[in-house]
Amino acid sequence: MTAVNRRVLPGFSLTLGYSVFYLSVLVLVPLGACFLKAASLSWSDFWATVWTERARAAYLTTFTCSLEAAGVNVALGLIVAWTLVRYDFPLKRLVDALVDLPFALPTAVAGLVYATLYVKNGWLGQFLVPLGIEGAYTRLGIVLVLVFTGFPFVVRTVQPVLEALDAETEEAAQILGASRWQTFRRVILPTLLPALVTGFALAFARAVGEYGSVVFISGNIPFETEIAPVLIVARLEEFSYREATAIAVVLLAVSFVLLAVINLLERWSKRYAG
């Protein structure tokens, strides 16, 4: 893309001005207010608020569940992306389209149906609960529903890279005597790595902030299945705005770090894709 002369195409200052204005009013000022509110706390108050035992338990649940879910997503996503790109099977187009359902389905609906599926008399719970696998109102339930909401990320980041992969490299590996598994391990997987990591980061970032689906299935028991966003809401309902804001700032800081990491990762994977 070459830069375009501003004298030829109109609307530069209007559109840029409006974009910056709308971005500021809707996003930057509100987020700024959040930091401003948190700054009204002294450092020790802030620390005392965000580092209580209950808050620590909530962060721990949020991050471990999100990590586990994102990890599961990488494995499942790789299998699904591989199958969709390389093999032909009946209903392939339908399966491909359904992969995006978690993006389109309201999170509350996902939480509702997952909670119902995995209870004792639910469709899946009736088989799993007797085996001691409790999917509803447990940590496992949180991971399950986070796997659902983050599922499309890895598939959709890996798919285009897999499609663009040269047949020649694989052929060369084969001719040089590599087994099919060795080719996969040494040739294909390294090429997919940036996409896998990006997908992982996206799924993780989504999972950390997820609220709607988790609130249905987790039972929200403090110290056990309470995630950080639920704790924020609990504080808000007690009208403890400062405490809620302090915890929100911690989550925001994590989000910003993740956003920066994802940006770097995407730049990294572009080198492979391009």
Place this chain on the structure above:
Amino acid sequence: MRAESPATETPAPFRRTRQDHWLVRGGLTLATLAIVGLLIVVPLVNIFAQALANGVGTYWDSLVGDPDTRHSILLTVTVAPVAVAMNLVFGVAAAWCIARFRFPGRTLLITLIDLPFSVSPVVAGLVFVLLFGAQGYFGPWLREHGYQVIFATPGLVLATAFVTFPFVARELIPVLEAIGPEEEMAARSLGASGWQMFWRVTLPNIKWGVLYGVILCNARAMGEFGAVYVVSGRITGQTDTMPLRVEKLFQEYNSPASFALASLLTLLALVTLFVKVGIERHARPRIEKPEGAHA
């Protein structure tokens, strides 16, 4: 761009080395079907089964007979389009200046557009409570002048717009970049005014991208839960949107009614997917994948 059109449907003649052992092939295909089946299809079927468990009559009754549920549907159908329209205007403006011009801070602007995606919906709701709530920065002023934002429709619109902020812009930037400015420059040199160029050249060129962004934005807007949960105050019959109503019915152990309403949202999601696939199939091969597709 490739010469042969839909890239995914007709796999390039795989050389033998690219073919895996039939056991691997079969195993992975079965695994894929099992994953998508358990993760997505079973829940999908379950929603409708639960919704219709007590027959079509009860299903219809719980949707139409309950005034609070009716109100929640009406509210969602009002709030979401306003938020989508706001983000549509922004999306077109942002895509235009980012795709057509180079200016200092451009990369920063692109990053900031993505920002709301990485903010937890609950935090998105909270920031508006901090600004416009009773104890918020603008709260006293709003009360003096008789406006209510939080626990009212404007708050719902703001929170929804925040959460769905990036959709249209993100979709349109690559589309505009892929099309290139040549036709627009031609229109200008032939004497078209700025608006004429926009309505007659730019907009027809990006209309599928616009539609794509709008339906995704709308699906998220109608289904948003966390952000509206915080700003709504959950006043039954007043600020309950459809997803909030689903949760309330579930908490009241009225599972069939909850699933009935959830099934409406699910239908919306399915229609969204259907339209999305349709757009991808008919309109996007031309403009999609400007990079990376050249194998």
